[in-house]
Amino acid sequence: AQKITQTQPGMFVQEKEAVTLDCTYDTSDPSYGLFWYKQPSSGEMIFLIYQGSYDQQNATEGRYSLNFQKARKSANLVISASQLGDSAMYFCAMRGMNTGNQFYFGTGTSLTVIP
Amino acid sequence: DTAVSQTPKYLVTQMGNDKSIKCEQNLGHDTMYWYKQDSKKFLKIMFSYNNKELIINETVPNRFSPKSPDKAHLNLHINSLELGDSAVYFCASSPQTLNTEAFFGQGTRLTVV
Numbered sequence: 001a002q003k004i005t006q007t008q009p010g011m012f013v014q015e016k017e018a019v020t021l022d023c024t025y026d027t028s029d030p031s032y033g034l035f036w037y038k039q040p041s042s043g044e045m046i047f048l049i050y051q052g053s054y055d056q057q058n059a060t061e062g063r064y065s066l067n068f069q070k071a072r073k074s075a076n077l078v079i080s081a082s083q084l085g086d087s088a089m090y091f092c093a094m095r096g097m098n099t100g101n102q103f104y105f106g107t108g109t110s111l112t113v114i115p
Numbered sequence: 116d117t118a119v120s121q122t123p124k125y126l127v128t129q130m131g132n133d134k135s136i137k138c139e140q141n142l143g144h145d146t147m148y149w150y151k152q153d154s155k156k157f158l159k160i161m162f163s164y165n166n167k168e169l170i171i172n173e174t175v176p177n178r179f180s181p182k183s184p185d186k187a188h189l190n191l192h193i194n195s196l197e198l199g200d201s202a203v204y205f206c207a208s209s210p211q212t213l214n215t216e217a218f219f220g221q222g223t224r225l226t227v228v
Contacts, residue, residue, distance in 0.1 A: 033213040039156075045205065045219035052214050089156055095213055100170040101146045103207070103217050105158040 002027050002094050006106035013082045014114050020067070021077040021090050021109045029053075029096030034075040035103070036066065039089040048090075051075055082113045118142050121206050121220035128196055129228055136191045136223045138206030144218070145211050147189035149181060152203040152222070164189050165211065196227045 003026040013019035025034065036048040051059045051066045059066040067076040079086055092106040119140045128134050140147060146165040150158050162181045163170045169181065178194045193200060206220040 031213060035216050043203065043222050043224075045207075045222075047216040047218075050214060050216060091158060093217075095217075097213055100163055100168075101165055101209065101211055102148070102160050102163045102170065103209075104160065105150075108156050108158075110156075 002029075002032075002096055002099055002104040004092050004094055004104055004106035006092055006109050008109045009107070010110045010112070012112050012114055013079075013086075015084060016081055018078060018080045019082055019111065021079070021092075021111065023075045023077065023092030023106055025073050025075065025092075025094050027073075027094065027096050029098050032094055032096040034066070034068070035093040035095070036064070036075075036077045037091045037093060037105075038086075039091065039108075040085075041088070045091075049077065079111075084113050084115060087111060087113045119206055119208055119218050119220040121204075121223050123223060124221060125224050125226075127226045127228065130196055130198060132196050133192070133194045134196060134225070135193070136204055136206075136225075138189050138191070138220055140187055140206075140208040140218070142208055142218060144208040145186070146209050147183070148207040148209075148217065149189065149191050150205040150207065152205060154202070158205070161191075162189075193225075198227050201225055201227045 005024045032053045034051045038046045049061045049064045065078045089108045091108045148163045149161040203222045207217040209217040
């Protein structure tokens with residue numbers, strides 16, 4: 001079974017600063033994908049970034065980057081130059097080749113950007 | 116064009132009623148899902164449906180049943196609604212490849228009174 005752990009229920013960051021949201025995972029799948037989603041107060045789920053388990057380089061998408069440490073089973077999201085619009089819930093998710101294509105989510109981290 | 120659409124967006128109903136939530140995707144994806152997001156924002160997989168194969172999360176009560184008339188639709192039927200069923204329900208879809216994200220509908224906020 002897949003297990004995703006996000007240990008930070010809430011985080012605060014000053015506008016324009018960088019912030020790291022933690023995610024660790026546990027899986028027996030040899031191949032898997034890791035995803036981050038943003039859920040603003042309006043409720044929709046917005047895909048941010050993807051990292052494959054065999055990718056050699058850390059994924060980046062604009063101000064988002066993923067600090068992937070396979071041996072530690074961690075996939076932390078780094079948001080650079082935080083903006084007020086980054087205030088939202090952030091979810092880490094995993095999808096494994098042996099788990100029926102299902103996406104398993106962590107409990108989420110609520111990020112508040114302070115002006 | 117909305118990629119994954121759910122209807123209704125809001126649903127208020129009394130205990131004991133039976134209700135359905137519809138979901139449609141126009142992305143040509145093979146797999147569709149239903150998730151429940153509770154008041155603590157935890158997203159829990161309820162079902163996934165792929166090429167007529169249904170995978171059910173064992174913790175889901177059998178009052179919940181997915182129905183897929185075709186590849187583009189996965190509706191959720193709920194019988195004998197209970198107060199604890201109040202939540203936001205998300206439909207999602209994805210291709211089978213590991214490196215592709217799930218695309219979510221806008222969610223349906225179900226309130227049981």
